[in-house]
Amino acid sequence: MVDNARAVFGRLTSTGGSTKRLTTLLRPHDAAANSWAIFVPTCFNAALDIVLTERIATVGAVKRKTLVWTQGNNFQFSTGDTLYDTSLAYQRWSDALAELNCCLRVTSSTPHGVTFSISEPSKDHTKLRLISSHTLSQAKFVELLINGAAAEVRLPHMG
Numbered sequence: 001m002v003d004n005a006r007a008v009f010g011r012l013t014s015t016g017g018s019t020k021r022l023t024t025l026l027r028p029h030d031a032a033a034n035s036w037a038i039f040v041p042t043c044f045n046a047a048l049d050i051v052l053t054e055r056i057a058t059v060g061a062v063k064r065k066t067l068v069w070t071q072g073n074n075f076q077f078s079t080g081d082t083l084y085d086t087s088l089a090y091q092r093w094s095d096a097l098a099e100l101n102c103c104l105r106v107t108s109s110t111p112h113g114v115t116f117s118i119s120e121p122s123k124d125h126t127k128l129r130l131i132s133s134h135t136l137s138q139a140k141f142v143e144l145l146i147n148g149a150a151a152e153v154r155l156p157h158m159g
Contacts, residue, residue: 033146037145044081047078075142115133116133
């Protein structure tokens with residue numbers, strides 16, 4: 001699934017700007033990104049520009065409107081968005097701290113970029129501690145979520 005996401009991401013970002021909406025998605029619209037470096041729940045579909053789009057389908061001689069899941073490159077993560085490296089982070093917080101390795105929190109957002117912090121659990125796994133802050137384009141932030149590295153940023157749990 002990561003290889004598929006990388007291929008789609010490459011198609012989306014190699015056009016130098018806008019692109020026709022794809023029907024091949026970064027990940028299935030109804031599935032979280034489990035194999036990415038950061039677990040991305042489906043509630044972030046809009047931030048990943050995965051949306052239902054009206055299309056005209058021709059069945060025989062009949063044309064009719066239909067809704068199709070499509071992928072664009074207008075990524076838009078927002079201030080306050082918080083993502084973890086594992087789905088196990090979405091449980092009772094004391095249990096989650098024992099399971100997660102990395103947390104990304106968007107601290108500032110524009111259509112062109114995000115500033116975010118990277119935190120990891122303390123040695124005793126009782127709280128998160130800030131380890132760094134970075135600014136990336138929205139597209140580079142998505143690349144980081146998929147690969148665990150983008151530009152000069154590498155997530156700590158990625159070695």
